[in-house]
Amino acid sequence: MVAVIGEWKFGKKKKGDEVEGGTPGTTKTTMTTTTAETKGGSDDGTVLIEDLWWTLRKFLDVGYTLLGNFQDLDHANVTYDPARLLPYQRRIWEWRSDFMTFVETNGAEASTDDTLGGDNVGDLKGKGVDENDGGGYVNVQTIYHNARKELRSFLDELDLFGGFLLPGTSVIPEIARAGHSYAALVSANDLDIDEEIRQRIDRAIHSLSTMKTMLGDLHDDQVAYSIYNDWNVHSEDSVLRTSVETKWKDFRSWANEVDIFATIDFLRDSLHTDESLSSEGKEEGKEKEEKAGDLESFLIDHRYNPTNHVVLGNDAGDADSIVSAITLAYIESMNSTGHDCSTPIVSISKDTFIHERPETNLLFQLAGIKDNVAEKLLFIEDLQEILEKNAKGGLCPGPSVSLVDHNTLSDSLLRFQDDLIVTEILDHHEDEHKYEETCFGDRRIIAFDDGHVLVASTTTLVAERLRLQKIPHPYPASIGTLLLGVILLDSINLDESIGKVTERDRVAVDDLLANTDWNAAVQSSHIRMDETGTITVNSNALFDTLQLAKYDPKYWDELPALRALASDYKHFGDDEARNESEFGISSILMSGEDFMKKEDFEKATLEFMHTSQIFLLGIIFVFYDELGVLLKQIAFISSDVNFPLCEFVDSFLVSDEYKNVDLQLIEVPHLTRTDQSELLQIRLFDQENLTPSRKQIGPMLEDYFDTRIL
Template identity: 25%
Template sequence: MRLGTVHAEGLNAFLRQARHAALESSKPTGLIVVMGNEACDADSMVSSLVHAFRRPKVDNRIILPVMSVNRCEFALRCEVSALFHAANIDIEALVFQDEIDLKAFHASNALKLILTDHNKLKQEYEALDSAVMEIIDHHDDLGAHTHVVLRDIAFKRTEKGGQALVGSACTLIAERITEYQPLEATLLLGVIALDTMNMDPKAKKGTERDLAVLNCLDKLTLVPREELYAWLVHEKFSPENWKQFTFNNCLIYDFKQFEISATKYGCSSILVPLSTFWSKTTSPVEEVELYRARLNLAFVIVQSLVQTSDGPERQFLLYCPDEALKEALTRFLVEDTAMGLTSVAIDSDVNAFNQANIAMSRKQVVPLLVTLSTAFFQGLPSLLHHAMTIDKKIDAPPPLPPAFQATFTEVFDGFPAPLSTGAWYYHYEANGSHQWRADHYAPQRNNFCSCAKPGEFSTCELYFDPDGLYIHFPSLDDCCRLCTAESGCSPLKPDWLLSSAFTRSPGYDIIHGRKCYQYCTPGAVFNDCMSFDSTGIPCQYSETATFVKELTIIHNLTFTSWSPKLTDHSKHITLAHHLFYKWCPDMLRFVLDVISLYNALNPANTSDDIGSSVYDPLPPPPFPSEVHATFVETYEGYDVPESTGSWFYQYHRHGNKNWRVDHDEPQNNNFCACADPNTTSSCSLYFTNGNMYVNFPDLDDKCCRLCDATTAGCGVLEPDWLSASSPVSTGVDMIDGRICYQFCTPGYQFLDCMSYDDYGMPCRYSETWAPSSDTLIVHNLTFTSWFVHTQAPSIFEIPDTCNQDCPNMFPMCMAPST
């Protein structure tokens, strides 16, 4: 197919001039780069190209489309390469990401960025955050670049993950153009037809907005829509083209990287069956593992889409070396989503499926993973709750497997030590090897390590062998023997809990979103505990001891991965024998070390406030820009029942400012009582559009406006409402097992307080007031979850019934009850 050279003359002239000005002339004083996503598919390339070509110039800045892939990889985009060649676009005039140093332009304050087809810069460009000036996208808003006011993100978050409001970013670009040139109309139509599968109703990928744009463009294109679509589909799915692809080519063809709570994963889209993809190499597991390790990913997803005589078909593959994580992901995707996954045999080291719901592309799957994984990947002790929570409990602790490896986050309660991480390697044969290695990464504060080298906080490795414990500092090339097995320094036995008089702690803990049941037994110095989820996978190992009055230390290793396999165990466990050459100078003084270090950092005082004898907290952090939280609502000094509720919060300095607070029945909220003092029915407070509204959804959606934002107490809390008000630290509470530091500041009517744990996670919001000289009331919202993610606009939409003022307006209506 050839579209003629005359139509490309204007676009090619623009591309050549922009490339010359940006790369070949003296460094420009201003550059606006338009760039698509890292997969650099047809939608990304064409949307960035056409938007740069048609966007008006600003202050004589150069406008340059940049293809977000290296030039050598362009040929892998078969349909785009074919389309550009057919359109006679000068490929040599295009600028690819490996041909321009965007960081250098940014360093000289010469760069501005417009993102199309994505809303978060990829990792290698994260430092360019402040340069982003506009976003045009149709994927789930990842909450990045919150300073950007021009955010056209056509995506709606739903309980099932989310829904794109248009099928293609090119639809958003086309909607901005009032008069199309034939070539750009052809480019846009071709991509929109591809992305929506030409509005095939079975695919469910197109919307009314896509159809309206297609109908408009169809009148102006150089090739009829049906003919152009059929040709592009052939080029995109051509078996001959894909036959030339290597295994690695397939992985990088349409690859995107995502991140949840600092845990990264990758998702590749391919256009051949999984069996064809997997057979492109003799060692697929090794190659995908190399790919995963090189990018430092937790897991890799591959989604396949092929065209058959019966229509499009999808398949789904998950590779994850961590067995616990793989099991959790698989269980969630199979049981708790509408993907319609049925297992298919590919390889024992991967989980592969046929996917019945072909409409669920990567765009829909990624938001689903966010709903599962925010808490699971957090890597910190957490009260967050998600779909992995299991109600079944186990009655006795399971034995440890004979071999395993795990990673963990290490924290101390009651002891001023920084958070650190580490790993366990374990091998215990009944009639053979008994070995255990525990790595504590810098800036560790492990007591055994302190015995060997007091004051040394570099990475420390503990080797428990049958003849004793060895301490190794790899960065110092130093190793010593600390104690013998006879003195208690030996590997844990697999049944160390079962063989003792263990006790089960009451209730359970929510750890990384899992219900975990704890079992404890007295150790030589500490009370040693291990908690497991209902499948028997360990959640946390902890040690607790009370040394002196008001000094109870809890040492937690919270597992972030657990695999019942041990890779190269001789390397992981027996290294100490090659390094051992001396006894440690101070054997088993860890109890004294704990007490002396504690006393050195915390001089004795007579205060009963545990906060003053444990830790001097950091100032309260500001709220994130977007938050969803749940809480338990209680009153002290006021005889009303406990209730629950939710917060939805959104605050952008130069954008939307909304806050909604839901108080579930039987609520006793004062604002709700202003609107209707005779009900405890569920009540929602909307702080939006410069007003506060009170809504009773279960009372025929009754609603009224209580006040406007100019009235003190009726506006949206600013993120730094507490940190910017010179708050007073008022002590420490133990809330749901967390040490929480409270800060207070005088509010309009009450003393307003917020408490946070060591990681900046909110514990509780409270208001205190004294309606009389002998009465003190404390109103507490104790948080049971705290999710930082983008809020759907519909959350803050007030009901249609909110069209009148309340009979009693605030503040005249407010009279705290006793």
């Protein structure tokens, strides 16, 4: 089951290592199964495996192939000397060494004796295994079978005792069904249990019943498979093997969906009514809940009681802007009180946050804020009300502001510039040298120098602030999850080949992994227990989960073109006076060709450019191809019939400004429109150099406009 999670040692093998089978030159047989099951390998040879049973079968499959090929040497009519034989022997020796390491490691792991109601209900891998049986692998299926037995025993006891065993359940106990009054029995406990908790208990019991049934069906098929395999009835055992693997994947998917760890934990805690459900224990329970969800409490408090200092991201409002604002405000408030605390504001509308930020919403869920995230936050439309309240309270000229992920107020906020005092900046964009009289020294951190970004993410700067802040260690799991998730997203999982990650990003990630209280983290696929029993994080799994949500093709296919253009847009040019050098750049996570196929593409693009009051729109397309390779494209679009886009782009591509950045653009000719009589002129290019992002492309175009007269 999903509880069988750990780091299993494969000798010196690493993730993706392969064991060759067959004669030299034949296809290699991999030791692993799927990418999802093996991601998270480290340099010391550790491979994260979610499915012990599956891994065992793969080991045996590889061994069968190697030994079979070795045996074929004896049967075949070939002559060989010891030197030719040695490679075949070496493969078998390496396989045997790795397999015995696997057996010894998991045999030791499987010798523990936990119980379903013990302190670590998530760790069921020791169920029913005799530590003297010579290896835990023999009894792998017993682990799951005995877990089902314990579930069945618990459910049978619940059926017998009902509310006596688990106050709050609607299960009528056998003693009541025999003629006694169940209502009287419940009232005898003198409990004041919330109806919401009662319903949650019933849902959890239903999940346990489902789990018992699914494990039972799985076990029955596995037993039948083993018997047919012993009898060499291959027509039957192949069918059953497929059935076992299918049911196992279905079970894992279901268990992850219902969060079975949390379900079992909740029921275990619910057994102790004096501590969790009774009126006497409610205050203590409330304190525990507030401690576990301290970030959530912080957000709710500031949602209804904003302070005189706000933290605000840029108007594109991506995950970096949103999370850096929230985490910086939280960190600064840990050592402050009252109006010295910071209030985070999400720099986009509530509607945009809900419908256009799937990866950010998911990240908040992984950080422990699962229900109605948007109801716990302040959004850009709330800033007006905050300013009015401050004015009524005599707090003039208004609140002070920390800017994160940008260093100058956006156009939409210029009307508030006389009411806001910028006193702090944490950013990684080119410095526009604003507010230097009120924001300087260590309150002005801009990680951008000589055209180069010094960190992949603003959250890296927040993580650095966290490391220097005088707060108790370890860091809260909610903060660690948010910061780690965004740094991984913005650095493309610390991938050196993309060119975004810096040493400061790596240091920040290492610090978060080492110093966050992961024991308090929400149970999810990225949370792991290593062989020492320490809870840690599989950063690969966390990145994959968030990246999948961010680049979800279905989401981008269904997103209207107008919302896609506005979802991550930045305006460039003179903020104080509209002129012919103003332009904007949108970032869209799908291919340019697919975006232009949208039914409303042309109409939406015209409307967006008119509303934004720009004559030139750049769109950076970032997407993955069918092989999982990250690609980039950039489109230049004009709606001005008097603007010669074709000549402009040709001139730009030979300019010194372009050569200094060198995007390595290759035109996609079949999508080019250069006729000025058309509603839109378009030139689309593949961007071979993936490193430059909008942080470099925007200022590059600004510099080009400064030296050109159109």
